[in-house]
Amino acid sequence: MQRKLPMSESTLQILEQVAEEASSDERRVSPMQIAALLVEDAAKGLAEQLQQD
Structure with a gap:
């Protein structure tokens, strides 16, 4: 699998x-979904830091 x-x-x-x-029996969570959430959270944190400076 080639990752983006x-x-x-x-x-x-x-x-x-x-x-x-x-993940559960009803819902499958992929590793890339976790990665996307982490990237979004990190980007939000960086944006907040830039606004404070």
């Missing part, structure tokens, strides 16, 4: 673990 967001194997493994924990 390059990352190390160890990071992907962490995302896979988190996705597995967040």
Whole structure:
């Protein structure tokens, strides 16, 4: 699988673990969904820091 967001194997493994924990029988969460949430959260935090400076 080719990822659109390059990352190390160890990071992907962490995302896979988190996705597995967040998934249930009714809802499947992918590692890339977790990655997208983390990127959005980090971008929001950076934007807030820039506004404070």
